[in-house]
Amino acid sequence: MAETSSVRITCTAPVNIAIIKYWGKRDEELILPLNSSLSISLHQDQLKSTTTAVASPAFSEDKLWLNGQEKSVQESRLQALLHEVRRRAAKRPLEDVQREEEVVESVNSEHRLAPPSWHVHISSKNNFPTGAGLASSASGYACLAFTLAQLFGVRGELSGIARRGSGSACRSMYGGVVRWTHGEQADGADSIAVQVIPESYWPELRVFILVVSDLQKAVSSSEGMRRSVATSRLLQHRATVLVPELLRKAEAAVKAHDFPAFSQLAMCDSNQLHAICLDTHPPIFYLNDTSRQIMRLVHAYNQACAEIRQILQYSSCEHHISRDMLHSHSRDSTFDVLFLLSQQWWRPSISDMRSGPSLWTHLELLIQSVILPCSPNYLLMECKANSNPGLLTSFIHSHRQRGS
Amino acid sequence: MAETSSVRITCTAPVNIAIIKYWGKRDEELILPLNSSLSISLHQDQLKSTTTAVASPAFSEDKLWLNGQEKSVQESRLQALLHEVRRRAAKRPLEDVQREEEVVESVNSEHRLAPPSWHVHISSKNNFPTGAGLASSASGYACLAFTLAQLFGVRGELSGIARRGSGSACRSMYGGVVRWTHGEQADGADSIAVQVIPESYWPELRVFILVVSDLQKAVSSSEGMRRSVATSRLLQHRATVLVPELLRKAEAAVKAHDFPAFSQLAMCDSNQLHAICLDTHPPIFYLNDTSRQIMRLVHAYNQACAEIRAGYTFDAGPNAFVLTTARDASKLLGLIAHFFPPQTSNSKRYIRGLPLTTDPPSLELQCALGFEPQPNALHYILCTRPGPGPQCIFDNEAHLLNIDGLPGN
Numbered sequence: 001m002a003e004t005s006s007v008r009i010t011c012t013a014p015v016n017i018a019i020i021k022y023w024g025k026r027d028e029e030l031i032l033p034l035n036s037s038l039s040i041s042l043h044q045d046q047l048k049s050t051t052t053a054v055a056s057p058a059f060s061e062d063k064l065w066l067n068g069q070e071k072s073v074q075e076s077r078l079q080a081l082l083h084e085v086r087r088r089a090a091k092r093p094l095e096d097v098q099r100e101e102e103v104v105e106s107v108n109s110e111h112r113l114a115p116p117s118w119h120v121h122i123s124s125k126n127n128f129p130t131g132a133g134l135a136s137s138a139s140g141y142a143c144l145a146f147t148l149a150q151l152f153g154v155r156g157e158l159s160g161i162a163r164r165g166s167g168s169a170c171r172s173m174y175g176g177v178v179r180w181t182h183g184e185q186a187d188g189a190d191s192i193a194v195q196v197i198p199e200s201y202w203p204e205l206r207v208f209i210l211v212v213s214d215l216q217k218a219v220s221s222s223e224g225m226r227r228s229v230a231t232s233r234l235l236q237h238r239a240t241v242l243v244p245e246l247l248r249k250a251e252a253a254v255k256a257h258d259f260p261a262f263s264q265l266a267m268c269d270s271n272q273l274h275a276i277c278l279d280t281h282p283p284i285f286y287l288n289d290t291s292r293q294i295m296r297l298v299h300a301y302n303q304a305c306a307e308i309r310q311i312l313q314y315s316s317c318e319h320h321i322s323r324d325m326l327h328s329h330s331r332d333s334t335f336d337v338l339f340l341l342s343q344q345w346w347r348p349s350i351s352d353m354r355s356g357p358s359l360w361t362h363l364e365l366l367i368q369s370v371i372l373p374c375s376p377n378y379l380l381m382e383c384k385a386n387s388n389p390g391l392l393t394s395f396i397h398s399h400r401q402r403g404s
Numbered sequence: 405m406a407e408t409s410s411v412r413i414t415c416t417a418p419v420n421i422a423i424i425k426y427w428g429k430r431d432e433e434l435i436l437p438l439n440s441s442l443s444i445s446l447h448q449d450q451l452k453s454t455t456t457a458v459a460s461p462a463f464s465e466d467k468l469w470l471n472g473q474e475k476s477v478q479e480s481r482l483q484a485l486l487h488e489v490r491r492r493a494a495k496r497p498l499e500d501v502q503r504e505e506e507v508v509e510s511v512n513s514e515h516r517l518a519p520p521s522w523h524v525h526i527s528s529k530n531n532f533p534t535g536a537g538l539a540s541s542a543s544g545y546a547c548l549a550f551t552l553a554q555l556f557g558v559r560g561e562l563s564g565i566a567r568r569g570s571g572s573a574c575r576s577m578y579g580g581v582v583r584w585t586h587g588e589q590a591d592g593a594d595s596i597a598v599q600v601i602p603e604s605y606w607p608e609l610r611v612f613i614l615v616v617s618d619l620q621k622a623v624s625s626s627e628g629m630r631r632s633v634a635t636s637r638l639l640q641h642r643a644t645v646l647v648p649e650l651l652r653k654a655e656a657a658v659k660a661h662d663f664p665a666f667s668q669l670a671m672c673d674s675n676q677l678h679a680i681c682l683d684t685h686p687p688i689f690y691l692n693d694t695s696r697q698i699m700r701l702v703h704a705y706n707q708a709c710a711e712i713r714a715g716y717t718f719d720a721g722p723n724a725f726v727l728t729t730a731r732d733a734s735k736l737l738g739l740i741a742h743f744f745p746p747q748t749s750n751s752k753r754y755i756r757g758l759p760l761t762t763d764p765p766s767l768e769l770q771c772a773l774g775f776e777p778q779p780n781a782l783h784y785i786l787c788t789r790p791g792p793g794p795q796c797i798f799d800n801e802a803h804l805l806n807i808d809g810l811p812g813n
Binding site: 299 | 638642646671675678679680682683684685689692693699
């Protein structure tokens with residue numbers, strides 16, 4: 001290997017949100033799960049971890065900075081990950097390493113490989129606030145695994161390295177929709193992530209993360225799932241009997257762009273996870289009253305849409321509602337939901353909304369397509385049940401005054 | 405049968421709280437459950453339904469008053485119960501009826517049997533407020549079944565009649581700890597309640613009912629369990645695989661006076677019920693933030709004692725049924741009153757029922773629990789214990805209907 005003072009790599013990795021949940025390990029040390037899981041990797045424009053790793057023969061020890069603060073590297077999962085990536089790097093035949101180095105060197109003189117024996121300095125940060133309850137261990141460990149793999153020249157299947165840091169981190173090793181297969185082998189070699197669809201396959205999907213104010217300190221997921229494995233009699237049944245079927249259905253829904261089916265599976269699996277937490281002893285509560293209000297709003301919204309669609313379909317002949325308007329209503333629920341959510345909790349001025357002034361016009365059109373054929377009292381009743389009664393009433397009122 | 409203008413009977417029956425829960429039916433019409441269940445009948449000094457039934461050849465139709473208000477008798481479950489008790493009464497051999505009548509007449513000239521063909525006027529009331537979320541269908545239907553059985557002379561196994569009104573009502577047909585066996589037969593003849601222990605067997609048990617303030621209107625348990633049966637994949641597993649074992653353990657714990665084991669089973673089964681509700685689609689939430697705070701308090705108390713001295717169970721609503729024994733009653737009550745203090749205006753009626761002292765918690769215990777007192781979280785606390793099954797009342801002042809079958813005495 002050529003003499004160099006140091007090698008430096010910087011990478012980013014996404015956060016992921018599980019749709020079919022991982023909850024419970026069959027092996028604590030290797031982090032092998034009881035069941036397979038499925039997730040969506042979220043866009044790095046909004047959420048990502050960034051990691052820089054520098055390897056040098058001059059370093060006497062590994063060092064770590066997280067969000068600017070130096071931390072100990074002696075944490076067991078971090079050690080397991082570091083050990084694993086170095087182990088795989090050391091396994092590479094020497095000729096492979098040399099051949100690759102030549103290729104890499106010609107591309108970018110800084111982008112050389114480091115021998116796994118060199119110590120590393122690592123710095124990682126997130127572009128989203130910690131302590132807002134947004135889990136960063138998945139993106140953080142995935143980023144670390146990926147960065148070090150680039151640094152030491154480890155190629156091929158990398159999710160197994162990320163998994164040693166945090167189970168869900170292996171799913172952040174791919175974009176789009178990702179499955180973490182639970183695997184059969186005791187050494188965990190087959191407990192890896194695979195991409196189900198790339199992000200380009202279903203670009204219409206949207207995810208709103210509602211960050212809820214919460215005073216209660218939550219039980220960590222590692223501790224929580226350990227308690228569930230030890231005490232929940234329903235968990236085994238879920239893991240062995242129920243999840244394989246749910247996973248199959250969820251993947252089929254994704255491949256078919258079937259949002260209603262996908263969404264229902266997501267809601268049911270989220271609820272089943274929290275049911276397992278309640279079936280744990282002592283019971284674990286992650287959802288609070290606001291979480292439940294959000295769930296009620298979603299159910300009420302779906303119910304309202306189904307009813308409105310029915311009404312629209314029956315009235316379409318009578319009121320000459322174009323097919324386009326019907327179609328645009330069912331597809332652009334993004335703005336509907338944003339609007340309803342904002343009325344419930346937030347009430348910003350329209351300029352506060354990220355989507356800007358065009359949102360308002362679009363909303364108006366959307367509501368217009370919905371309100372016109374229905375009796376206004378109908379929409380009013382639905383909203384009264386679920387959100388602040390004053391606000392949507394005033395919107396409808398002012399809209400109608402504008403001479404619709 | 406002797407000529408009489410009317411026959412009048414008044415009885416009372418207890419409320420019961422399930423320890424191993426009933427949730428889900430295998431037959432909606434006959435009210436047959438997916439699994440067996442276990443409950444404690446609570447003492448009638450604190451909670452009971454009272455029913456007066458008057459039968460007369462002069463009545464042209466059945467009539468019903470609930471808590472003083474006339475109601476329709478056309479409700480399907482009420483009809484099923486009335487029909488069942490009359491059917492059983494009609495089956496009795498005539499000599500049996502006549503022989504019994506002679507015996508009964510000599511005891512109390514008013515306490516005669518009525519032929520099931522006579523119409524009845526029924527009046528029922530509870531000694532606890534409705535709308536405080538305390539389920540009265542169990543005590544109400546049990547009382548009705550028992551009263552009509554006395555009136556028409558139906559003897560033997562009576563819980564199956566109560567069951568036609570409301571599943572959990574069959575467990576209120578006995579005192580102490582009661583099991584409702586789920587049964588195998590399609591006609592439900594073996595889906596009946598049996599007494600596991602009488603109330604005198606474990607007199608130290610105490611139950612504190614914490615009546616929680618709640619704005620949310622809860623889904624009824626009939627509707628809730630129907631939804632769970634339709635959508636929860638975990639429910640079948642619970643009913644067929646898990647409950648039989650839990651029931652066996654709970655009965656063993658009761659017979660051994662093993663409070664820690666009993667209490668833990670109660671907490672776990674309550675939580676599993678609510679887990680099933682969350683696994684239902686759309687999900688059902690019966691517990692609110694106060695319910696959860698109470699659960700935390702109980703866990704923290706047990707932790708601080710390094711032993712299970714308290715337990716809890718919740719039905720289809722936010723009210724907590726906190727379990728303990730006489731030894732810890734005052735201490736636990738003091739702890740609850742400290743962390744869930746009354747609004748100052750109603751502090752006199754805040755702790756009701758059994759006359760217990762409240763031991764204020766030590767500073768050490770307060771810190772160990774580590775949360776802030778929450779005033780206004782509870783409406784009141786009712787202290788009770790296991791109690792007897794349905795009783796006939798011979799006190800003339802207790803009747804809710806006069807001898808002509810109208811409200812008043």
